Amino acid sequence: MPETRDDWEERLKEYLSANDLRLTRQRHLIAEAFFETDGHPNIDELYLRVRRRAPHIGQATVYRTLRLLVDSGLAASSRFGGAATRYEASDEDSHHDHMICTECGSITEFNNEAIERLQEEVARKHGFAMHSHKMELYGLCRKCSEREPGSPEPPKEAR
Structure with missing residues (x-):
């Protein structure tokens, strides 16, 4: 997992910039909610968490932002036993x-x-x-x- 908020913010900004994308307020809020979450949330769980902070953000935006986090290497996705896909912060230094x-x-x-x-x-x-x-x-x-x-x-x- 990125060490600090500055770490994930900087890495996400670099990834988005390299792909001609911006770190919008919505993307930032979703990423912040994700990195503050313990465990392995699925899209619905993260969406509910985001909605408490910003009711105007749609589920599709949360999904697209999670895809960006996975594509950037900041998050990993897993399907445990065929259930809904779950996400966790990537930790390049620690395998588990x-x-x-x-x-x-x-x-x-x-x-x-x-x-x-x-x-x-x-x-x-x-x-x-x-x-x-x-x-x-x-x-x-x-x-x-x-x-x-x-x-x-x-x-x-x-x-």
Whole structure:
């Protein structure tokens, strides 16, 4: 994730300028709302957050701005288990993987150096020049796995 507000603003301005685009007030507000969001919002969740600040901004504008953030390398998109596309701030210096709860939808980021080394070793053994990878583990989070059988289902969370 960009270190500070100045970091993402500067990188976004550079990207937009290189593509003959401007950092409009709407784009800035949407990017600001995105970088202030913890977790992995989908388009609807970010749109609701933006609408609280600026009711005049449409969902299409939010979507187009998210595409610009992804294209600029400031954000990454993922579809966990075929659900709605979720977005997160890109962090070029820190790789992480995800655990997705199939009950409540929570997403937990993790990094394990032993797993990373093992993946590199497997790729090397097969003569595969790995450029990147992503790992997604699906199952029940601690809260859902500890829930009593027959108790009401927790609300779907988006993280």
